[in-house]
Amino acid sequence: MRHHSKASIAVGLVLLLASAGCGPGSGDEALPPFPVIILGLDTVRGDYLGCAGNDSVLTPNLDALATDAVYFSDCQTTAPWTAPAFASLMTGLLPYRHGLLGGGFGRLADEHLTLAEIFAADGRPTSAEVSVQWLSADFGMDQGWDQLRVLHESGRGGTGRRVTRAGLAFAGINSDRPFLLFLHYFEAHAPYTPPAPFDRMYYHGDPRAPGEDVTVLLNSDRARKLAPKVNKHMYDWLEGITDLDFPRRQYAAGVSHVDDYVGQVVAGLRAQGLYDRAMIIVVADHGEHLGEHDFWFTHALPYVETMHVPLLIKFPAARYAGRVVAATVSLVDVMPTVLKAAGLPVPAGLDGVDLAPLITGEAAAAHPAVLAEQGNRPGEYWKALVAGRWKLMRCVKGDAVAYELYDRLDDPGETRNLAADLPDTVAALAARLDGFLEPGHPFTVAEPLPSRKLSRDSRRRLRSLGYIR
Numbered sequence: 269m270r271h272h273s274k275a276s277i278a279v280g281l282v283l284l285l286a287s288a289g290c291g292p293g294s295g296d297e298a299l300p301p302f303p304v305i306i307l308g309l310d311t312v313r314g315d316y317l318g319c320a321g322n323d324s325v326l327t328p329n330l331d332a333l334a335t336d337a338v339y340f341s342d343c344q345t346t347a348p349w350t351a352p353a354f355a356s357l358m359t360g361l362l363p364y365r366h367g368l369l370g371g372g373f374g375r376l377a378d379e380h381l382t383l384a385e386i387f388a389a390d391g392r393p394t395s396a397e398v399s400v401q402w403l404s405a406d407f408g409m410d411q412g413w414d415q416l417r418v419l420h421e422s423g424r425g426g427t428g429r430r431v432t433r434a435g436l437a438f439a440g441i442n443s444d445r446p447f448l449l450f451l452h453y454f455e456a457h458a459p460y461t462p463p464a465p466f467d468r469m470y471y472h473g474d475p476r477a478p479g480e481d482v483t484v485l486l487n488s489d490r491a492r493k494l495a496p497k498v499n500k501h502m503y504d505w506l507e508g509i510t511d512l513d514f515p516r517r518q519y520a521a522g523v524s525h526v527d528d529y530v531g532q533v534v535a536g537l538r539a540q541g542l543y544d545r546a547m548i549i550v551v552a553d554h555g556e557h558l559g560e561h562d563f564w565f566t567h568a569l570p571y572v573e574t575m576h577v578p579l580l581i582k583f584p585a586a587r588y589a590g591r592v593v594a595a596t597v598s599l600v601d602v603m604p605t606v607l608k609a610a611g612l613p614v615p616a617g618l619d620g621v622d623l624a625p626l627i628t629g630e631a632a633a634a635h636p637a638v639l640a641e642q643g644n645r646p647g648e649y650w651k652a653l654v655a656g657r658w659k660l661m662r663c664v665k666g667d668a669v670a671y672e673l674y675d676r677l678d679d680p681g682e683t684r685n686l687a688a689d690l691p692d693t694v695a696a697l698a699a700r701l702d703g704f705l706e707p708g709h710p711f712t713v714a715e716p717l718p719s720r721k722l723s724r725d726s727r728r729r730l731r732s733l734g735y736i737r
């Protein structure tokens with residue numbers, strides 16, 4: 269665990285507070301200090317919730333929480349994989365600014381203020397229970413946590429049980445003061461091997477009936493070309509499977525498994541008398557390709573199936589309960605929204621904004637457009653701009669720049685590339701995309717920052733998930 273000088277952070281915060289001119293008392297009537305619980309659901313697609321209108325996957329606990337919360341039906345992540353997306357959640361910055369992009373850009377720089385650092389600087393206890401190495405000190409993600417525990421799967425059933433138990437224990441001990449708790453659930457991530465009873469929830473066929481092995485699909489030309497680093501090891505569980513319905517339904521079972529933990533957290537907080545006065549946020553870092561765009565059971569490029577994520581924000585004291593916001597919002601908006609509601613200073617220069625004016629109807633939109641990024645090599649990367657009904661993807665490989673354009677209203681699955689038909693729309697959106705990026709830095713403004721030297725154990729764990737060779 270890193271040791272910050274809390275005093276130096278506090279001084280920085282006072283300056284920010286003065287320069288940004290914000291703090292408690294502005295906006296809505298101030299709420300009494302409240303605990304904040306963030307449930308980070310890894311790899312849960314935005315369209316895989318009952319409250320999103322999906323009637324083939326059961327998420328009763330998320331749906332119930334949505335009736336007490338604000339449901340954002342068009343939340344977009346900033347990157348289609350774990351590390352940059354969660355770094356955006358915790359800093360309010362886009363990946364090209366926070367710099368945790370993987371590869372040579374391997375660590376969140378200490379100079380960035382995280383949500384946890386701002387809570388800790390105010391003397392509020394902070395705790396995180398996470399289930400993947402990307403969220404550890406190796407990658408600079410320990411900033412601000414009084415305690416950060418990285419749990420690893422042991423046997424079947426994942427880490428969710430231990431994450432939940434430890435999280436509720438922390439909440440119980442600190443129930444008389446405001447705190448920040450981050451619980452990260454990994455059960456929806458591949459491999460899709462849910463325990464009973466979830467394993468038989470949606471699939472009742474014979475996954476190994478005679479036929480072609482589904483792993484053939486994983487080696488499609490496009491998948492090989494665009495995601496060459498997908499590790500075969502990640503797909504061992506699919507060897508011999510012939511029915512494509514099986515992995516798809518087991519993915520849904522993983523989502524229902526995560527939903528069950530959400531229900532346990534809510535029940536635990538109710539038992540502790542914390543539920544009504546807590547702010548509870550449910551969010552995912554990215555979704556999953558389940559065959560769309562020729563990617564299978566992974567998250568590789570910023571198409572809708574990986575970019576659209578769930579976002580629920582339950583405010584204390586039933587404030588805004590049951591509202592639905594359809595305007596496009598981004599993961600970077602969570603941090604300023606939490607800070608503003610909690611009466612804590614919002615750092616200047618964030619990419620995210622406080623969502624309260626959007627919730628109350630004071631503002632019609634949070635952003636003119638939102639951005640997602642993938643890639644950690646200056647010569648090869650993707651940027652995806654979502655602006656109202658349009659989605660533009662810029663694919664850069666060496667000197668070659670290609671565009672894909674989708675109409676989100678007529679073609680929400682992004683199946684028909686209109687770039688060749690609508691060159692003027694492409695040019696206008698490309699100019700807006702450039703407007704997001706600081707001049708002279710088409711790839712990133714963050715300096716490459718190598719990860720801390722990974723322990724043999726860290727390397728082994730990342731390799732077992734297919735992230736590194």
Ligand SMILES: [Zn+2]
Pocket residue numbers: 310311349350351553554
């Ligand atoms: Zn993830």
